[in-house]
Amino acid sequence: MKPWTPTNPAFADAVRASFTRQSMMATLGAAIVRLAPGEVDLAAPFAPQFGQQNGFWHAGAVASLADSANGYAAFTLAPAGTDVLAVEFKINLLAPAVGDRFVACGRVVRPGRTLTVCQAEVFAETAAGGAASGPARNLVATMSSTLIVRRRASDPSFPNDG
């Protein structure tokens, strides 16, 4: 997407501090593998405790990683002192989430003062057998998200701020 300009010069620190507080990311074993204005990639290893009935990664695990990638992509462009919350997302599950590691790449499509729209792609990576070949990379899901930017001090009673 565009070369976005962050309004918070300390955006990278803000993202890392918030990511550390997301216990779900620690539970999944996720890490930030790319962090730039409007762009955040998160990676997590396959682990059997997040499976569905066939042993694939559960769609909810895929969605967790993609939702956080989009949320932090939006957060890179948010002003200091704000928080970002998803108000909705939609995921298309393109292939079974089978692999050694999953990478969710979140990108800002349109930043806004109130609402930001992001898209994520989730890849399953499998360590390849042959010496010459690199890891196989398969697109397993796409997500579009709407996120709301809020003053941190505001009442935490919601995304939707009733």
Next chain:
Amino acid sequence: MKPWTPTNPAFADAVRASFTRQSMMATLGAAIVRLAPGEVDLAAPFAPQFGQQNGFWHAGAVASLADSANGYAAFTLAPAGTDVLAVEFKINLLAPAVGDRFVACGRVVRPGRTLTVCQAEVFAETAAGGAASGPARNLVATMSSTLIVRRRASDPSFPNDG
């Protein structure tokens, strides 16, 4: 919704057997609390390891529970020997997922030979203070899902069956 007629008389056993294999549900501490033709409710306690940055349940945890509720609601109406996989879902996050327990109620909207559409509501329940009052119940998310029904024997290479 309608009083649906299951085609598999052993649908309840089929759902319970599949649910036991979903390690993600065990990880979340989820249990089946309602199981009827076209209707499945799943409940899970709040647990701090699935949080987002403010300590609320992560949207991905909410989505995991709702996705499985919709999947099993669809599965109650599927023929014996088939499996059900989500091809997409969309979730609206209406309020922060704060509570003692979350209940996702999945319902079939339209069953089909190939595709089934379901809707889920997710409630956050909080044990109330007063003796007389029951638990407070707050609608925190709604989800719509499309699921594909496949022969169990078929190649597991996908929802989308490339």
Next chain:
Amino acid sequence: MKPWTPTNPAFADAVRASFTRQSMMATLGAAIVRLAPGEVDLAAPFAPQFGQQNGFWHAGAVASLADSANGYAAFTLAPAGTDVLAVEFKINLLAPAVGDRFVACGRVVRPGRTLTVCQAEVFAETAAGGAASGPARNLVATMSSTLIVRRRASDPSFPNDG
């Protein structure tokens, strides 16, 4: 849904005035057939100029009617002097849009100061042959929408208010 309380006592007039300005509704031949706090039903006759390749109503026509039904359902609860715009919607197309008339029933799921979430069901109605039987009514689509409430005076440069 709940018995919502409108904040604008003249909500019905506000909806009717806005509806008259939506030229798309006039083009489709749509009319308001129900108008209550948080609830708006719109109906439009089948017309061959809005078809897809098989002669069914185009998914875009179905979406137009449902989007406006949800928008006006949200608008019934908005303060005087505001406008409501959709920021996103998702539609599941359950059956071909075949019938004599289409009715979209929009309902508020959660109203908010900034964002409101609505759901719509779209029915295809067909005049039945027999004297005793009423019109057949078939659910052809469901839609979930997020809408933003804005001051009317504000810069019209967007939903997303960049």
Next chain:
Amino acid sequence: MKPWTPTNPAFADAVRASFTRQSMMATLGAAIVRLAPGEVDLAAPFAPQFGQQNGFWHAGAVASLADSANGYAAFTLAPAGTDVLAVEFKINLLAPAVGDRFVACGRVVRPGRTLTVCQAEVFAETAAGGAASGPARNLVATMSSTLIVRRRASDPSFPNDG
């Protein structure tokens, strides 16, 4: 996306023949402006009869164009003798649909034997004032769609094939 290989050598003729039958496209004044394997762009001029309450193009008009662009993108890769129907789509409305002309660019993300997933971007184009400057182009919406491929002879009783 990838360089897809069509299975129907006459895919372009098949798309054009179907497009001619979509009366909604004629009503909007839409034309095919790009047609390649997995890629279809449709353009339509602004016209006041498809407006919402502020005179912008109605979200349903934007959705109609994007839905058809995605449908025909999927159709370029479908076998001869089949038809393609949308089973669901989700649209994010990023900016008001203001402009002289709208262009929806539909792209296949993942083709499948049964289901195909596409994404579209919709741009509003405005003829610029200055001699040197070309038309301004603004991204106003993104859409993700799931489409089902069916034998043409099959019972038309559905997308969802009950």
